[in-house]
Amino acid sequence: MERGPLHLLEPIETPSRGAAVLEAMAEMIEKAGLQVGDRLPPEVAIAAALGVGRSTIREALNRWEGMGLIRRRQGDGTYLTARVHAAHGPLPTMVELEGEAILRLLEVRRVIESGTVRRAAINASAAQRAEIDALCTKLLAIVDAGEPYRAADAAFHAAICDSTGNPMFGQILQRMDEAFERSVESPFSVPGFGLASFPPHRELADAIVAGDPDAAEAALHCIIDRVEAEIREIIEGKRVG
Missing domain, CATH: 1.10.10.10 (Winged helix-like DNA-binding domain superfamily/Winged helix DNA-binding domain)
Known part of the structure; x- marks a missing residue:
């Protein structure tokens, strides 16, 4: 048996x-x-x-x-519902699995946010474009100063979602973030994670302000590409912590 x-x-x-x-x-x-x-x-x-x-x-x-x-x-x-394996390198199993889960999440976010930033570039009012520009300037100043940036980052992206004219974009992205809980000890939750993705935020804001959906989508892809590259470096053991 x-x-x-x-x-x-x-x-x-x-x-x-x-x-x-x-x-x-x-x-x-x-x-x-x-x-x-x-x-x-x-x-x-x-x-x-x-x-x-x-x-x-x-x-x-x-x-x-x-x-x-x-x-x-x-x-x-x-x-x-996904491949689960034990770690055989220097990282704990949960770090590898968490990194792979974030990569899957980013696949979904790429599809949703591509549409979000395009609609924002097309539909945003003059006041909303000014707000997005100001929030981006504030966010990048906070990042450059080495201060906690998550709240400012959330405000910037929320403003983009609000400017689409469809509240479902923001609601879906918020639920995705709430559903995925990163561990406190995870290298994906430390303050320095994802810093390389912030410079293209300026390009994203400028594209929305200019009403250029193609440039906005290109900037969004650049942001996600940089986050994905950092995650792969961590789970492949090229960078720890």
Whole structure:
């Protein structure tokens, strides 16, 4: 009789159980050869095999669900929706998986935001163009000063979404950001991450102010390209932290 993947798990004794659980589950999935579409063992069985509470397993799976790695089906179980593997380099498994999840997220954002900036360049009022220009100037000044920039960045992009004339653009992008929770220790959440992507923000703002949708889309692609390149450097081990 086939034993299934649970025999690949061993009780966890480390105090950092959350990270250890995710590492152990990724290793189990890889060794068992589970693929996208396969069902994971029940939460209670995983908890028993690892010697942890079911709430610990549920928390770990909640994190994976937010990263788009699994999907829960009511009354049917938990299924893999993306490739999961254990890390074999200097980075923890969760850093690699998180980086790959962000790359998938950026694929979606590229499609949505391309349309967003084009519509902004076409539909923005004179007052909205002036606001976008001012918010960009403020954002870049904050970045250059080495100060926390996330709020200013969010305000700049929110103004672009508002200028499209369709509130759904901003709502969709906000929900995407809220659904993806980066870990505190992640190199993708430190203040210095993504700094190379800020200079093209000026080009994006200028294109919207000028009413040039092609230039706005080109600037948006440049921004995302730079973020993607930085993520790949991290997960390929060329840059850590």
